[in-house]
Amino acid sequence: MVNVLANRVKVETSSTGTTSPITLGNAVAGFQTFSGGGISNGDVVRYVITDGNAFEIGTGTYTHSGTTLSRTLTESSTGSLLNLSGSGVEVIITAVNEGLVLKDASGNIDLGGGNLLRLNGSNDLQVY
Secondary structure, eight states, rough: OOOOOOOBEEEEOOOTTOOEEEEOOBTTTTOTTTTTTTTTTTTTEEEEEEETEEEEEEEEEEEEEEEOOOOEEOOOOSSSSSOSSSSSSSEEEEEOOOOOOOTTTTOOOOEEEEEEEEEOSSSEEEEE
């Protein structure tokens, strides 16, 4: 399933332990909730959870009923799902490095194996 992105989504959670899913709380001041950011029931997102200096990066499925997020670990500061304290824990929707496609200074995307991808002046895709 495709990962969904949203701008300025950061919420608190009072969930504790390593359980999945976690219950999502209020938006952090200046940010918005998952649903406020346009995330729909069943959407898969890349997330970062921070708890003090500890972090967890993963993929999760958002459930609107109960406002929960499942947790599937990609990496963390501890090597496993964080044992959440339930206090000051924040959940952020983010893009992660392996999910990004970046152009070089010439506007090319390196596909590996010496292959490059570029939009020409007519907006036609070229692989060379």
